[in-house]
Amino acid sequence: MSGAGGFEAHDEQGGYEGRGAREGSRDREVFPEDTEKMSDGLGNGDDDTGNAGDDHESGQGADAHDAGGAGSAGDGGPDDPEDPEGNGSQGTDPHHTPRIPLPRASVEDTGRPLPALEEPVPSVPLVLEHRVLKALLGAWALAACSAEETAAVEDHLGVCGACADEALRLRGAVGLLQRPESLDLDPGLRTRVLDGCLDRRPPRIPVPEWATPYDAETARLDALLQDFGDAEWHAPVRLRWFAADEATSRRTTVAGVMAHLMSVDGLVAVALGLDDPMGEVPADAPTPAGRTEAYWRASHFPPTRSVRTPWREQSHDLVRTVSFTGGTSGKLEVAYGDFVLPLHDAMLDRAFECWVHAEDIAQAVDYPYEPPSPRHLNRMIDLAARVLPAVLAERRQKGLASPAHGRHLVSAGGPGRTLRLEIEGLGGGEWLIPLDSPAAAGSAEHEVAHVALDGVEFCQLAAGHVPPAEAAAGQRGDREAIRDVLFAAASLSRM
Amino acid sequence: MAKKDAPPRWDRKMQQRLARGEAAALGELYDRFASLVHGLAHRVLGDERAADGITREVFVHVWEHPEAYDPKQGPLRSWVAGLTHRLAVQRLRATETAALTQDTEGSTEELERKVRHASVAARADYIVQSMPTPLRAALELAYFQRRDYRQAAADLSITEDEARRRLRLGLQLLSTAHDTGAPGAPPGYGGAA
Numbered sequence: 001m002s003g004a005g006g007f008e009a010h011d012e013q014g015g016y017e018g019r020g021a022r023e024g025s026r027d028r029e030v031f032p033e034d035t036e037k038m039s040d041g042l043g044n045g046d047d048d049t050g051n052a053g054d055d056h057e058s059g060q061g062a063d064a065h066d067a068g069g070a071g072s073a074g075d076g077g078p079d080d081p082e083d084p085e086g087n088g089s090q091g092t093d094p095h096h097t098p099r100i101p102l103p104r105a106s107v108e109d110t111g112r113p114l115p116a117l118e119e120p121v122p123s124v125p126l127v128l129e130h131r132v133l134k135a136l137l138g139a140w141a142l143a144a145c146s147a148e149e150t151a152a153v154e155d156h157l158g159v160c161g162a163c164a165d166e167a168l169r170l171r172g173a174v175g176l177l178q179r180p181e182s183l184d185l186d187p188g189l190r191t192r193v194l195d196g197c198l199d200r201r202p203p204r205i206p207v208p209e210w211a212t213p214y215d216a217e218t219a220r221l222d223a224l225l226q227d228f229g230d231a232e233w234h235a236p237v238r239l240r241w242f243a244a245d246e247a248t249s250r251r252t253t254v255a256g257v258m259a260h261l262m263s264v265d266g267l268v269a270v271a272l273g274l275d276d277p278m279g280e281v282p283a284d285a286p287t288p289a290g291r292t293e294a295y296w297r298a299s300h301f302p303p304t305r306s307v308r309t310p311w312r313e314q315s316h317d318l319v320r321t322v323s324f325t326g327g328t329s330g331k332l333e334v335a336y337g338d339f340v341l342p343l344h345d346a347m348l349d350r351a352f353e354c355w356v357h358a359e360d361i362a363q364a365v366d367y368p369y370e371p372p373s374p375r376h377l378n379r380m381i382d383l384a385a386r387v388l389p390a391v392l393a394e395r396r397q398k399g400l401a402s403p404a405h406g407r408h409l410v411s412a413g414g415p416g417r418t419l420r421l422e423i424e425g426l427g428g429g430e431w432l433i434p435l436d437s438p439a440a441a442g443s444a445e446h447e448v449a450h451v452a453l454d455g456v457e458f459c460q461l462a463a464g465h466v467p468p469a470e471a472a473a474g475q476r477g478d479r480e481a482i483r484d485v486l487f488a489a490a491s492l493s494r495m
Numbered sequence: 496m497a498k499k500d501a502p503p504r505w506d507r508k509m510q511q512r513l514a515r516g517e518a519a520a521l522g523e524l525y526d527r528f529a530s531l532v533h534g535l536a537h538r539v540l541g542d543e544r545a546a547d548g549i550t551r552e553v554f555v556h557v558w559e560h561p562e563a564y565d566p567k568q569g570p571l572r573s574w575v576a577g578l579t580h581r582l583a584v585q586r587l588r589a590t591e592t593a594a595l596t597q598d599t600e601g602s603t604e605e606l607e608r609k610v611r612h613a614s615v616a617a618r619a620d621y622i623v624q625s626m627p628t629p630l631r632a633a634l635e636l637a638y639f640q641r642r643d644y645r646q647a648a649a650d651l652s653i654t655e656d657e658a659r660r661r662l663r664l665g666l667q668l669l670s671t672a673h674d675t676g677a678p679g680a681p682p683g684y685g686g687a688a
Contacts, residue, residue: 138660139637142637146643173667176616177619178620190525200559205518
């Protein structure tokens, strides 16, 4: 079988092993005289495998050209113990030497002969008509037909010029099949490319700065979904958040998370006058959770990958629409059911949610996922810091936070007791949080406590993924105030 | 997100939006074509950073000259692929020529050969990506999964005749990657693809 080994070795050189070898092989396919040489060697190799026993009897039948071909192209030829002359037989019919190289191994096969060649050449050749043989050429070129059919095609190629030409062309095409390269684009490339473009030609209709985090985060999540198969789409995900100061969770799938993002993004769509992705489905309540639960329930089957396209179209539409309504739409408000956010904050909130859930998804399928760019992370933290005073006041009313101190002393816009929130890392910064009233101004002179946290850790806290008691925060000062702020931050989270 | 058979309406609208200077349109253009552009550039140049550079050049060009695309000549996707091909091959030729002047080992012939190979490989990639899904699926089974055509027919729930037809047609399409057309208009990125 060393004839087959030689064939195999040649074959690998001829196409799919290693990039270096590929360069050389292309040449052979391009230049006819090389192809000729190759086919001789391969033809001999083929016969060696099938009719090794006949070689000595019929070996003399090979002409000088064939012998040279076997010697130079078929590596196994001279070392073949069963073929000491180094020239293989032409088998039963020396006139039907295939002009075309024989089937080649694909990348997965190293050193093993092609399956078709292991089967004995049939004693009774298959007789097929031209039309049938022609139709087989593609399968033949891919080494995807039976041994009988292969032999019949190759016999035919010796006598039919048209088929031989096509066979050569198709065999050459097989050499062009390559595994697609992994297309994990650097997510930062998008921002760099777009910024580069916008520098060269400033846009007449820019994307508002407060919408760029949403634009970037939806693009990142979409790229993550790119290569997901069914297993990934249906991987279980546990959504986690804080409700009434208790860790809460809800089980769904990757596709379910996307349906959740789409139905909540729909709140912004509705505020902008776009179509509601809920369609005719009535929401349980006009809240993120109410919409999500209704959407999940409304379909008879669990959400599938088909949710990706409408989610992506809606996110593109949102970015586009806020670009047009631009300055004025900053005054629009988005109703979340039990609270309201100005449009530009709602877009930041949706960017934040998109990132948090992308993390959930990435974790579920064991993919790495990076935090947003520092500039965007900073805006997200800023949103949380800005809403904290109002949340503190609301919690105080419900008795969830300690009573205000010296309430009557704080006039609107005046300084009040303040907590310094120091966020470390890229995208960090310092925020002064007024503790007694949302109307008060944070003031360094009235600082009663200082909390230091990493930016991503703070976002995990605000997403309800880290319990406030366990948040890795450096703390100094009024413990009660610190506790109130950390719990208020966790209470920002929702489904 | 590669969407097959995007209606030409999308292409025309995209062109109008780019011409109007809508930054959001540029983002959508990137989201649709970035992996195509980067993949082709990478196939030609074999280098991540060089492919990043070509990606930037391609989008800058489209953003600055959206009117250069003529919807009558074919889909935007083909035009973007052709542009990528041209720029990447240009870059390959430039870097190889620079290497040639420093290194006496190589020859102009080798350079041309290298350029031609890279060019054909990138075209082949594009053809495979753009061919009808049934053809691609059949080739995938026969080549990468090593199924014979009868097994492929069973896998795809089609007749053996149809499996043979798809394999042959798929390879016929792919073989056009070797064709060389008029200079400046890389073949293989035609409207049919």
